[in-house]
Amino acid sequence: MAKIIVVTSGKGGVGKTTSAAAIATGLALRGNKTVVIDFDVGLRNLDLVMGCERRVVYDLINVIQGEAGLNQALIRDKRTENLHILPASQTRDKAALTPEGVEKALETLSQEYDFIVCDSPAGIEHGAQLAMYFADEAIVVTNPEVSSVRDSDRILGLLASKTRRAERSEPPVQEHLLITRYDPNRVTSGDMLTLEDVREILAINLVGLIPESEAVLRASNQGVPVVHDMDSDAGKAYADTVSRLLGEEVPLRFYGYQKKGLLSRMFGGGRR
Amino acid sequence: MSLNMDRVASAFTFKGGMLPMTVMELTSADPEQIRAQLAGKVSQSPAFFQHTPVVLSVEQLDEPHLALERICAVCRAHKLLPVAVRGGTDPVKQSAWALGLGWFPPQEARPRAVEEAPLAAAEPQPDEAEASSTPAVGRIYRGTVRSGQQVTAPEGDLVVVGAVNPGAEVLAAGSVHVYGPLRGRALGGIHGNRQAGIFCKELHAELLSLAGNYKRLEDIDPRLLSQPVQVQLRDDQLNISSLG
Ligand SMILES: Nc1ncnc2c1ncn2[C@@H]1O[C@H](COP(=O)(O)OP(=O)(O)O)[C@@H](O)[C@H]1O
Ligand SMILES: [Mg+2]
Numbered sequence: 001m002a003k004i005i006v007v008t009s010g011k012g013g014v015g016k017t018t019s020a021a022a023i024a025t026g027l028a029l030r031g032n033k034t035v036v037i038d039f040d041v042g043l044r045n046l047d048l049v050m051g052c053e054r055r056v057v058y059d060l061i062n063v064i065q066g067e068a069g070l071n072q073a074l075i076r077d078k079r080t081e082n083l084h085i086l087p088a089s090q091t092r093d094k095a096a097l098t099p100e101g102v103e104k105a106l107e108t109l110s111q112e113y114d115f116i117v118c119d120s121p122a123g124i125e126h127g128a129q130l131a132m133y134f135a136d137e138a139i140v141v142t143n144p145e146v147s148s149v150r151d152s153d154r155i156l157g158l159l160a161s162k163t164r165r166a167e168r169s170e171p172p173v174q175e176h177l178l179i180t181r182y183d184p185n186r187v188t189s190g191d192m193l194t195l196e197d198v199r200e201i202l203a204i205n206l207v208g209l210i211p212e213s214e215a216v217l218r219a220s221n222q223g224v225p226v227v228h229d230m231d232s233d234a235g236k237a238y239a240d241t242v243s244r245l246l247g248e249e250v251p252l253r254f255y256g257y258q259k260k261g262l263l264s265r266m267f268g269g270g271r272r
Numbered sequence: 273m274s275l276n277m278d279r280v281a282s283a284f285t286f287k288g289g290m291l292p293m294t295v296m297e298l299t300s301a302d303p304e305q306i307r308a309q310l311a312g313k314v315s316q317s318p319a320f321f322q323h324t325p326v327v328l329s330v331e332q333l334d335e336p337h338l339a340l341e342r343i344c345a346v347c348r349a350h351k352l353l354p355v356a357v358r359g360g361t362d363p364v365k366q367s368a369w370a371l372g373l374g375w376f377p378p379q380e381a382r383p384r385a386v387e388e389a390p391l392a393a394a395e396p397q398p399d400e401a402e403a404s405s406t407p408a409v410g411r412i413y414r415g416t417v418r419s420g421q422q423v424t425a426p427e428g429d430l431v432v433v434g435a436v437n438p439g440a441e442v443l444a445a446g447s448v449h450v451y452g453p454l455r456g457r458a459l460g461g462i463h464g465n466r467q468a469g470i471f472c473k474e475l476h477a478e479l480l481s482l483a484g485n486y487k488r489l490e491d492i493d494p495r496l497l498s499q500p501v502q503v504q505l506r507d508d509q510l511n512i513s514s515l516g
Contacts, residue, residue: 124420146438150419150438150439151419153418153419153420153437153438153439153440154418154419154420154439156416156418157418157419157420157421158420160418168349169323169348169349169351201435201437201438201455203416203435
């Protein structure tokens with residue numbers, strides 16, 4: 001039976017898709033059979049970040065409507081063994097995403113995979129609720145700013161009430177906080193909330209801290225999830241996150257103030 | 273005699289305790305009928321069904337055998353946790369034990385009033401007897417009240433053991449007590465009770481309101497922020513004072 005992990009946030013543009021791609025890839029690199037599903041119907045971009053946009057034939061909605069089998073829609077990742085992508089539709093109506101259809105697809109995938117990672121659309125409506133409904137664990141992606149924290153808080157309320165686990169009074173969805181686009185220098189200057197501020201308000205376990213990094217932009221332009229770039233700070237931070245998800249204890253890094261000039265001189269280039 | 277025999281490495285002590293407990297007096301042994309009635313109750317007062325422990329009383333039933341396992345499953349599906357069975361035949365006792373439930377002997381010569389009290393009357397508060405002498409029944413909420421959530425005590429006080437986050441709202445007919453940071457909106461005396469107050473460990477509230485009179489975050493003296501405070505109504509004005 002696969003573990004179903006939803007990557008969610010409420011707010012858009014905080015790094016859900018980046019994180020879903022990196023974490024799914026990281027899980028697969030560690031030998032877990034993993035599938036990552038794009039629930040963002042209409043705005044699909046997981047396939048871009050995963051670099052498989054030219055190989056999309058069928059999508060999640062085709063599967064749900066019985067127009068294609070799961071095996072026809074699943075795309076095998078070119079770089080990473082054990083990794084598949086189930087893309088979203090760019091053209092179809094969101095309403096085609098039914099709970100029954102999603103449940104059936106997840107059930108079938110559960111037999112085959114160790115992890116199912118669901119990339120949620122933004123918002124708190126139908127699509128986001130459906131992406132989280134069947135989850136065993138949730139990664140709540142949050143930027144260190146007031147509006148993102150507020151939206152994550154909202155999502156945590158939904159995870160506790162609007163999921164299958166909540167409705168069946170099973171053990172609750174396990175919640176993890178993933179702080180992304182963290183810029184220590186902007187935190188020090190007071191433009192951003194501190195790590196402690198965010199943790200105090202959301203009051204859930206921190207699974208990772210991803211620094212603001214050019215490597216992310218480069219990675220998504222190339223369609224290679226950033227965990228493959230193990231020289232980069234973001235790549236390392238996502239790898240740490242995956243380790244923690246797998247139950248390992250890994251110390252936190254990349255949260256300190258960076259004295260730009262000095263570090264650049266010492267390491268010849270500084271943060272990549 | 274002391275049950276606490278090993279003083280050096282004692283893992284526990286036994287203590288007598290009287291806990292309030294809801295008794296679910298079954299008048300039907302049919303799990304489906306129980307399910308139907310529970311489903312209706314859940315929609316009327318969802319707050320009651322929060323893994324509430326209940327004792328299943330089967331004293332009024334004549335059946336020598338009960339579908340106890342199915343009845344328990346129906347209860348659990350509606351967030352009631354059966355912890356014990358009261359009354360019934362020996363086979364009922366045996367199956368209670370087999371299901372990991374306790375068994376209590378039937379209560380003899382119980383007062384008629386309680387016997388005839390419909391389930392609905394016993395619902396909101398387990399300690400029915402005390403509840404009738406205390407007019408307003410409050411509510412205790414444990415955990416973080418998150419953005420978009422609303423927690424209400426329609427009668428009596430609301431006690432929140434945890435934080436009330438920005439974008440969350442807590443309301444009470446009586447007073448609001450927050451044992452944690454109050455960052456959202458707090459409204460006391462929502463039916464007009466002017467004696468109601470608001471108390472919190474750390475004031476960051478977006479809005480404070482008592483009996484319809486309110487203060488916004490902007491109107492609050494910044495020196496009071498982050499402080500433990502109490503809020504009372506004085507001459508139609510909210511008066512905030514430090515508790516520290
Ligand atoms: N750690 C990071 N550093 C720099 N840019 C980032 C980081 N994480 C995400 N981004 C950028 O932010 C934008 C939104 O990210 P995306 O993952 O698509 O967010 P979402 O799926 O939540 O809408 C993208 O342009 C992405 O490259
Ligand atoms: Mg996205």
